[in-house]
Amino acid sequence: MIPIAWTAPTNGAISAAVVIAPMSKPENFAEWHGKLAGKIVLVSLPGSTDEPKEAAFKRYSDGDIHDLDKYDAPQFDPDAAALRAKRRGFSLKLDAFLKAEGALGYVKRSYRDNGLVQGEGYDYLVGASPSLPGFEMAAEDYRLLVRLAKTGPAPVVELTSNARYDDSDRNAHNIVADIPGRDAKAGYVMAGGHFDSWIAGDGANDNGAGSVVVLEAARILRGLGVSPKRTIRFALWEGEEQGLLGSRAYIEQHLASRAVPAGLNGIDAYAVWPTAYPITRKPGYDELKAYFNIDNGSGKLRGLYAEQNSAAAPILKEWLSPFASMGAGSVVASKTGGTDHVFLQSIGLQGFQFIQDPLDYESRVHHSNLDTLDHMRPDDLRQAAVVLAGVLWAAANSDKELPRPPLPSQPVVTDPFKVADPNE
Ligand SMILES: [Zn+2]
Structure with a gap:
């Protein structure tokens, strides 16, 4: 398990029972209102193990490279873009909800199996980063916790994050x-x-x-x-x-x-x-x-x-x-x-x-x-x-210069009849 990037440190160990409360949109919050105080919240579904169709290590064959040689017609779907924007803000909304409910911290499942962890999180703006400690746990360990919590008393876990942020220079340097x-x-x-x-x-x-x-x-x-x-x-x-x-x-x-x-x-x-x-x-x-x-x-x-x-x-x-x-x-x-x-x-x-x-x-x-x-x-x-x-x-x-397309301009909507799927 590792901290999710830009989440808050624990300031010493925190120890509490877990509660399984999978949430992926604000509509899920109502179900958990009043049930999370003093808990460590498991916010992901356990999922099931992968059955990879491809080798974990591979080099491209000539055929693989040939398959990359394809032209895709451009698409512009402003409704889908608006939905994506709405989803982007969810991690901070979840953090605020959990804090308001009195949860001590939260744990997500890794999106890969086999013990891999990434800790991806992108709420990095100073003054707008998560206030609770958040962690990403290896998928197999996460599923074990979920199985234990489903079949007996909720396991108690102890979390420590010593994350520190140095905001003295907020610039990146090329x-x-x-x-x-x-x-x-x-x-x-x-x-x-x-x-x-x-x-x-x-x-x-x-x-x-x-x-x-x-x-x-x-x-x-x-x-x-x-x-x-x-x-x-x-x-x-x-x-x-x-x-x-x-x-x-x-x-x-x-x-x-x-x-x-x-x-x-x-x-x-x-x-x-x-x-x-x-x-x-x-x-x-x-x-x-x-x-x-x-x-x-x-x-x-x-x-x-x-x-x-x-x-x-x-x-x-x-x-x-x-x-x-x-x-x-x-x-x-x-x-x-x-x-x-x-x-x-x-x-x-x-x-x-x-x-x-x-x-x-x-x-x-x-x-x-x-x-x-x-x-x-x-x-x-x-x-x-x-x-x-x-x-x-x-x-x-080279005597030749690479040709450029005309300066891109606002595209027209590809499919004006399409209705965006709110659950996408
Ligand atoms: Zn890169």
Whole structure:
């Protein structure tokens, strides 16, 4: 069991009987009113154990990569977005309800089996973080507690969290370095990954792996003493785990701003940012010619996601071609999400991410207590650094520029007849 991020410490051990009170929306609160005082509340359903259909560790076959080569028609469903926004605020509402009821703390079940814990929580704003101690328990242990509570007297558990928060510096800090280009008018190409990490493990794979690949590509190019036509910029972003804060700040400072409604902060601003219109370009918008992100664990590079930019695909393929024999020659149409190229993509700029062998990243490592050095693959990382250095070199010297889509504008509703499912 680990504390959920940004929840309050216990200030010494707290000891109390558990009560099973699964809640996932405010409508569930009434049922538990008056029944939680002095208790430790188990707020998740126990669920049942997984039957994984895929191996826990895998590399992509050529067929797997072929399956990623698909174009998805864009969709815009404002009702679904509004429902998602409503759900986002639930964890703080639950915290306030439990506190008002006099509960001592609460425990959630891990969303993965096999003893893994993540402690995910995103209510990080100063003055708007949870007031009760909250924990995430390994799924098997959680189910044991639930079984005991269902069949006999409620087990008494003891919880201690020594979480401490240092709010003395509330900024995140990006690290940016350039290999200057020969032609000041040719713009720049950039590689990046986020330098911050999640709380449960070392952050070795998310995203120590991407960070060392960016650093090593910089070292390779610098060590060769070569001079590219375009500037090559290396960026290590911070605050990615709190909603792409570092890369968003870079974009807003240098590339473009969006009309995000005033008063939206934290994870709410993250959710709204890529769909807030209009987009206002800054003078630096045209200078960025390509951005390559690394943030999918320590698996070797297999190619690039073209992010539905079909016109860019043949040029990306050409830049990757020297590395086809290392398994990194593929370009697929799919989009990828969740990390620092996303906001660049959303303003129409050429932000891409590499296809990487999955290894055990999604199955076990991402955000879990297993995100440790043990799960990094040194040979994969060496391959990745070489491929990244080569692609940057090609992009920095290419006569061709990657085509961009027109500046994105407010989409029309895809299906005006659709009724959003309130239980979705
Ligand atoms: Zn990451």
